[in-house]
Amino acid sequence: KNISHACELISKAASTGAKLVVLPECFNSPYGVKYFPEYAETIPGETTNALKNCAKQNQIFLVGGSIPERDESGKLFNTSTIYNPHGELIGIFRKMHLFDIDIPGKITFKESDALAPGNQLTTFDISDDFRVGLAICYDVRFPLLASLYSKRGCHLLLYPGAFNMTTGPAHWELLLRSRALDNQMYVAGVSPAHDENADYKAWGHTTLVDTWGTIIGKCEMNEEIVYGEIDLEHLKTVRKQLPYLSQQRHDVYTLEEKKLEK
């Protein structure tokens, strides 16, 4: 049901002219450690086959939020898949920082009880001068990861993510706007809608922020498609007027990406 609903909404977004569509974290399953083994799929599998067809039929770039993935060795990951308008799988990203937190009386979550972390950054190009980077939810709290994407030349950073009713109101928007300003990039956080009957109650509030840190697309807690324009001229103008990305003191400090095994 979730997969076919996602495909309906993807087609709806594409029919209004969307060229890139992004789904939320864990859009095909409940979000919770006990659910991951039950709902995990291989790639290719039922969900990714449907997404592939959806991207092709609608001739769009599609970022398939995330799904619980089971790899060939049996390990589980929180994984996002990316398709081009021909329906080809052009990349995957596995959540790098697992959501292990304990706020007594509010929320305790330990993704690492079920999942393994990914070790690799993932970018894809929409055109010669438009590069997109991808990370998932808790990854937004790690500014060095976003800076590495900036170093790789990204213009837009996507975070399929499901914050909750404790951390969502406090941090979701602030983090998305911070990552946008840190790196003078467009940033989108794409959340499942709030479901009062779910074990994990998502904060919702899908949000798109521009290079200046302004929110240019947003919804509340209910299900909604959020639309936005990525204006690369605006990005260039802001970076020219406020050139702090090129004013970093790499003679004093530096950031290095390490290449690890998958």
Ligand SMILES: NC(=O)CC(=O)C(=O)O
């Ligand atoms: N669900 C997450 O991965 C992260 C989250 O809710 C938070 O950082 O807060």
